[in-house]
Amino acid sequence: MLVEECMQVHPRKFIDYDICVMATYTYGSNGALPEEAEDFYFDLEKIYLTGKIFGVLGSGDRIYEKFCPAVDDFDKQFEKTHTTRGAEALKINLSPNEMDKENIKQFAEYLVAAYSKTLGH
Template identity: 50%
Template structure:
């Protein structure tokens, strides 16, 4: 059975909900899932799973959430070759840098040597029905990529 770790940063609860949606989708695909708030996780936690996922929000004018900075810096230093990763998160299209932290975490995973298993998913504020479908497709893509890895 494949295993996944989802780490999320959430100020308003939107990314906790996104993490729950992805977790449920993965469990429905027979994946063993562990979910943690980013301040309670270490980047090295990803060494013990097949699929690595970050769900994050973007703060202010494109900044990483304060509680995610240490995790982000540690992630860039990890060796996650042979791991599959995906990044998703919520933001507000009102800002010019909509979802920039999602892109930043995507780059950090690339630096770690992990293999991208799904296109990033950015949600405007709360997950609506079409966002849920995108997140479920995101989960499915990660599982398919892990099965072929």
Template identity: 45%
Template sequence: MAKALIVFASLTGNTEECAEIVKEALENLGVDVEMVESMQAEPEDFLEVDMCIIGTYTYGNDANLPDEFVDFYEELNEIDLTGKVYGAFGSGDHFYDKFCQSVDDFADKLASIGAVKGAESVKVDLDANEEDRLNLEAFAKALVDKTAALSQ
């Protein structure tokens, strides 16, 4: 059985809601999923799973990483995720110029340490609507399909 870890940070609950949608979709596809808040996770935790998934919010005009995710992000440089599948999703506000920039930052970081992109990133404006829910479910399916293809 494939294993996935979703590490997330959520300020308003929107990203956590997205993480729950992804977790449920993955479980429905037969994946063993753990969901952990960023402050309780270590990058090394990704070494124990097949799918490395980040859920992050982006806030403010500077679009900096969430404070509670900075250490995790920087410590990713210390591990090698070659052969692992990654995906990134998150919430933001179209009011800001750099919509969901933290999602892109994490996707780039995971790719730079060897992980294989398993799905297009999903960016949600504020809270998830029905279309976002469908996109997050498709995101989960793409991750499972990519993981299966790599294990052949």
């Protein structure tokens, strides 16, 4: 397992792992990607991750018209890498509450189950 900030690693590092997870947040009222994640985002679409499992989760603020669009953006970007979605994108309002923590746990379980299917289990 590797946990890195997107500014410290290139998306090609995902090639070394079977399950790829992106956790992000959405910045501002216009629903922008975090500035520090932009290079990672654009580099991601140039990587082929065939045979890998992915999931995207992140936070946003429901007061804005668009809720967590950075999560959707990264989810679409992963689709371009020829990888397999292991869990539906998970959106969290601000910081995780107890229900969100359970949803994060289930998100992780779905990723592992999707990976296990690739192994024939």
